[in-house]
Amino acid sequence: MTPDALNRLVAQxxxxxxxxxxxxxxxxFHVLRSPPxxxxxxAAALTxxxxxxxxxxxxxxxHDGPADTRCGFCTDARRDxxxxxxxxxxxxxxxxxxxxxxxxxxxxxHGVLSPLEGVGPDxxxxxxxxxxxxxxxxxxxIVATNPDVEGEATALYLTKLLKPLGLRVTRLAQGIPMGxxxxxxxxxxxxxxxxxxxxx
Amino acid sequence: MTPDALNRLVAQxxxxxxxxxxxxxxxxFHVLRSPPxxxxxxAAALTxxxxxxxxxxxxxxxHDGPADTRCGFCTDARRDxxxxxxxxxxxxxxxxxxxxxxxxxxxxxHGVLSPLEGVGPDxxxxxxxxxxxxxxxxxxxIVATNPDVEGEATALYLTKLLKPLGLRVTRLAQGIPMGxxxxxxxxxxxxxxxxxxxxx
Numbered sequence: 240m241t242p243d244a245l246n247r248l249v250a251q252x253x254x255x256x257x258x259x260x261x262x263x264x265x266x267x268f269h270v271l272r273s274p275p276x277x278x279x280x281x282a283a284a285l286t287x288x289x290x291x292x293x294x295x296x297x298x299x300x301x302h303d304g305p306a307d308t309r310c311g312f313c314t315d316a317r318r319d320x321x322x323x324x325x326x327x328x329x330x331x332x333x334x335x336x337x338x339x340x341x342x343x344x345x346x347x348x349h350g351v352l353s354p355l356e357g358v359g360p361d362x363x364x365x366x367x368x369x370x371x372x373x374x375x376x377x378x379x380x381i382v383a384t385n386p387d388v389e390g391e392a393t394a395l396y397l398t399k400l401l402k403p404l405g406l407r408v409t410r411l412a413q414g415i416p417m418g419x420x421x422x423x424x425x426x427x428x429x430x431x432x433x434x435x436x437x438x439x
Numbered sequence: 440m441t442p443d444a445l446n447r448l449v450a451q452x453x454x455x456x457x458x459x460x461x462x463x464x465x466x467x468f469h470v471l472r473s474p475p476x477x478x479x480x481x482a483a484a485l486t487x488x489x490x491x492x493x494x495x496x497x498x499x500x501x502h503d504g505p506a507d508t509r510c511g512f513c514t515d516a517r518r519d520x521x522x523x524x525x526x527x528x529x530x531x532x533x534x535x536x537x538x539x540x541x542x543x544x545x546x547x548x549h550g551v552l553s554p555l556e557g558v559g560p561d562x563x564x565x566x567x568x569x570x571x572x573x574x575x576x577x578x579x580x581i582v583a584t585n586p587d588v589e590g591e592a593t594a595l596y597l598t599k600l601l602k603p604l605g606l607r608v609t610r611l612a613q614g615i616p617m618g619x620x621x622x623x624x625x626x627x628x629x630x631x632x633x634x635x636x637x638x639x
Contacts, residue, residue, distance in 0.1 A: 240511075240536055242503035244491040248484040254477065256469050262457070267488065268530060269456050271501070275489040277454065282482035284448040288467065289475040291444040301471070303442030311440075329441075330468060336440055 245271070297371065299347040299364050301329055312345050319343045324381040325368065325397065327351050327390065335383060343381075346371065351389040352396055360396065368397075372404060379407040386413050445471070497571065499547040499564050501529055512545050519543045524581040525568065525597065527551050527590065535583060543581075546571065551589040552596055560596065572604060579607040586613050 241249075245267055252263035270278050295302040295310035302310035312318065322343030326332045327350065335341050348363040360366075371377075382397050384390035398408050414432035415424050424432070441449075445467055452463035470478045495502040495510035502510035512518065522543030526532045527550065535541050548563040560566075571577075582597050584590035598608045614632035615624050624632070 240533060242492050242501050244484070244487045244503050245501060248488045251481045251484040254481075255466050257462070257465075264530070265457075266455050268528075270485065270488060271492060278485040278489040281451045281454075282485040284444070284451040285470060285478040285482040285485075287444045288448045288470060289478040292442050292471060301442050301445060303444050328468075330464070333440060 294347075298345050299349060299367065300332060300345055317342070320376045321378045322381065323371075323377045323379070324383050326383050327385060327393075331383065331385070341381075343379075344377075348384070348393070351384055351393040353389045363393075365397070365400075369400070372401070372406070377406065379409060381409050381411065383411050386411075494547075498545050499549060499567070500532060500545055517542070520576045521578045522581065523571075523577045523579070524583050526583050527585060527593075531583065531585070541581075543579075544577075548584070548593070551584055551593040553589045563593075565597070565600075569600070572601070572606070577606065579609060581609050581611070583611050586611075 248267045248270065249260070249263045252258055252266050253260050255263075258266070270281075291303045292301055293303070293306065294300070295313055296307065297309050297313045300310050300312050302308075304310070308314075319342050322341075323346055324332075324335065324341060324343055325346045325348060326335065327348055329347060332345050332347055335345075346364065346368050348365065348368075350358050350363050352358060352360065352363070380397075380401055382394040384393045394410055401408050412435065413428070414435060415421065415428060421429065448467045448470065449460070449463045452458055452466050453460050455463075458466070470481075491503045492501055493503070493506065494500070495513055496507065497509050497513045500510050500512050502508075504510070508514075519542050522541075523546055524532075524535065524541060524543055525546045525548060526535065527548055529547060532545050532547055535545075546564065546568050548565065548568075550558050550563050552558060552560065552563070580597075580601055582594040584593045594610055601608050612635065613628070614635060615621065615628060621629065
């Protein structure tokens with residue numbers, strides 16, 4: 240009914256997360272209606288991203304410099320070598336970076352411990368984290384995994400592993416979000432906010 | 440903060456309809472996490488679609504055969520040459536085709552009359568439709584534009600233009616959708632369903 244080339248594009252687009260068959264078809268029609276440069280630009284950007292972007296060999300953040308060189312987060316001399324923030328993934332790292340409040344270094348685990356999905360410590364960048372801590376000036380380690388079951392379990396695992404090394408291990412504060420309303424906060428969050436209350 | 444190649448991909452993805460900055464970033468991360476073949480396959484499909492898919496020179500449906508040849512809808516000998524269905528766009532044509540009820544030929548206008556957006560008869564494939572009707576075996580013309588303001592105006596325009604040629608000009612029935620509920624039908628639809636009631 241439709242040209243094979245179009246069907247192939249729809250099938251490829253439908254593999255993207257959150258994009259079903261119908262949306263994929265709508266996107267493909269948009270591509271066809273646009274000037275050919277649009278499709279070529281998108282194709283070039285896709286190819287470029289897989290050819291150029293790699294993980295930093297030290298912190299496992301994204302990086303498009305030459306292989307074996309370190310990323311901007313690792314090489315920026317203005318950042319504090321004494322504080323290391325451990326995050327689950329790049330999106331979380333970027334969210335923290337957008338706050339402009341953190342000026343230390345990062346370490347991206349690329350996942351969280353999840354026995355049900357077969358993710359153990361060996362599937363994460365934990366060995367690399369331990370290697371990195373040897374002979375390093377790092378004094379504080381902020382475990383910024385998400386406050387959900389897997390994130391908490393990963394934080395606990397890392398704390399048990401790293402506390403004995405004499406490091407200060409901290410965790411992001413949990414409580415009512417800014418602009419939130421006590422009435423609508425869930426019980427667990429409110430209980431945590433109460434138990435972690437601060438002196439004014 | 441993020442590699443330039445990644446930023447470029449996010450910018451390109453965000454140009455797609457319905458995809459904002461955040462979704463584009465999520466899609467780009469998905470591409471990065473997937474095996475490189477995924478991005479290369481999508482890039483190849485994008486390039487192929489703009490290189491190969493063109494409009495049929497007769498009905499303006501999609502077509503990936505050699506240039507100057509007609510599409511499958513136009514060349515299929517089993518289809519009825521006496522009935523021509525005029526649709527706004529390819530998506531509408533495919534929706535009709537999925538019903539498996541229509542076995543005539545198609546003509547895709549690629550738009551509807553919309554003075555506000557500067558779309559007049561010359562921007563649509565109406566001249567080509569008139570040329571096509573000369574010396575043709577077409578007896579009935581189904582104007583299957585959408586039942587909205589622009590679609591109705593386009594249908595009216597086409598009827599005035601084509602009735603004098605001695606053609607039977609018809610329009611898709613309007614009424615309550617199958618499985619619909621009178622209680623929730625809008626007034627205009629219900630009024631139309633009432634005035635167009637059928638003898639049983």
